[in-house]
Amino acid sequence: DTGVSQDPRHKITKRGQNVTFRCDPISEHNRLYWYRQTLGQGPEFLTYFQNEAQLEKSRLLSDRFSAERPKGSFSTLEIQRTEQGDSAMYLCASSFERTLGTEAFFGQGTRLTVV
Amino acid sequence: DQQVKQNSPSLSVQEGRISILNCDYTNSMFDYFLWYKKYPAEGPTFLISISSIKDKNEDGRFTVFLNKSAKHLSLHIVPSQPGDSAVYFCAASAAGTASKLTFGTGTRLQVTL
DSSP states (O other): OOSOEEEOSEEEEOTTOOEEEEEEOOTTOOEEEEEEEOTTSOOEEEEEEETTEEEEEOTTSOTTEEEEOGGGSOEEEEESSOOGGGOEEEEEEEEOOOSSOOOOEEOOOEEEEEO | OOSEEOOOSEEEEETTSOEEEEEEEOOTTEEEEEEEEEOTTSOOEEEEEEETTOSEEEETTEEEEEETTTTEEEEEESSOOGGGOEEEEEEEEETTTTTOOEEOOOEEEEEEO
């Protein structure tokens, strides 16, 4: 399977714990995005990388959130001191860089439940 | 500030008929539009896209129409099949934003037998 892969698929954690999610993008894609989706809403942009550089972060991304993409390959999203409001589906996507718009391909997501 | 709006939360269509899903946007900087399909507990799957230099793009049973003056796009599925039952999201990106997507809230399509 050469699509976007996310791990784990599901995570239940207690409030205050730290969690880390992993995303493996499509190998030839140089852009990687993180989105968050809550019930009844569309995915909301969190951050993106071009190769290993994190070029933009949404104001939705509080200082408890950090993302990395070492060596421009896989990416991790860490949430520190989780809160119940962090419960959501976290989606990773990857794409080519093109002059005009390009479609992003999404992974299956990580469902986070904070109890 | 909802820049991409899907005003119909749900739509029910009979198998074989046409499904029309609508989307409106407010940001005139958007120049690339996409439709994604999403099943429960799965990530969105890319369906079809259209650049602002076109007004129609077709791929098999799926056609997207763009009306820039009205800031409106629609997705037509014909003929509709039961496997099309899912939530459909409209998304848009603007030039110079690294294809960062702004999504609508989705329309749940149910195709009945």
